[in-house]
Amino acid sequence: DAGVTQSPTHLIKTRGQQVTLRCSPKSGHDTVSWYQQALGQGPQFIFQYYEEEERQRGNFPDRFSGHQFPNYSSELNVNALLLGDSALYLCASSLAGRVSGNTIYFGEGSWLTVV
Amino acid sequence: SQQGEEDPQALSIQEGENATMNCSYKTSINNLQWYRQNSGRGLVHLILIRSNEREKHSGRLRVTLDTSKKSSSLLITASRAADTASYFCATGGGNKLTFGTGTQLKVEL
Numbered sequence: 001d002a003g004v005t006q007s008p009t010h011l012i013k014t015r016g017q018q019v020t021l022r023c024s025p026k027s028g029h030d031t032v033s034w035y036q037q038a039l040g041q042g043p044q045f046i047f048q049y050y051e052e053e054e055r056q057r058g059n060f061p062d063r064f065s066g067h068q069f070p071n072y073s074s075e076l077n078v079n080a081l082l083l084g085d086s087a088l089y090l091c092a093s094s095l096a097g098r099v100s101g102n103t104i105y106f107g108e109g110s111w112l113t114v115v
Numbered sequence: 116s117q118q119g120e121e122d123p124q125a126l127s128i129q130e131g132e133n134a135t136m137n138c139s140y141k142t143s144i145n146n147l148q149w150y151r152q153n154s155g156r157g158l159v160h161l162i163l164i165r166s167n168e169r170e171k172h173s174g175r176l177r178v179t180l181d182t183s184k185k186s187s188s189l190l191i192t193a194s195r196a197a198d199t200a201s202y203f204c205a206t207g208g209g210n211k212l213t214f215g216t217g218t219q220l221k222v223e224l
Contacts (some may be wrong), residue, residue: 004157031209032210033210033211035212041217042205042215042217043158043203044214045207045211048210048211056211093210094209103160104160105160106150106158107157109156
């Protein structure tokens, strides 16, 4: 049973460029969330996707956008990259409806470096 | 923004000793979770404690929750070198979690 998989694992981009990160949820899960974790900090919630729609959003600018596909996989897009976007981007999945006590599974993350 | 903070920020102990880390949070909660993160990798769920529970055990882990003080503690007994990692507390529901700043634990041989 595959867990949450993310790609790529590492990438380097230049300021002003755009990046797309990908996530496949754990088998049987239908809800995907994305988190940004700067070095030395805890993860911060970016947004959540369910039924191909953004359901909740954290305090992130519109440069951060996403998409969920019919097979529940998801993409995170960041436009006009800034140096401060350098971070580990984590994808998490769960099964909708089990809110209380829901165990959330995280992927290994994608390391983004903006130079 | 972070929900709260873990204390201490860093902890170094010898193998076999117990490690205790604390977490404070700001808002009312339904449950609190603890996660572990090996260096630069994904988060692994350790344990969840509900707001009506005061203590919970899982193997070498013991978690307490004091909702009146808005705080929780994680105790790792008989630590091992493999326990070296960052530990985070998290509150929230569904996939939307709010994490603390983490405690970096180093267990030395």
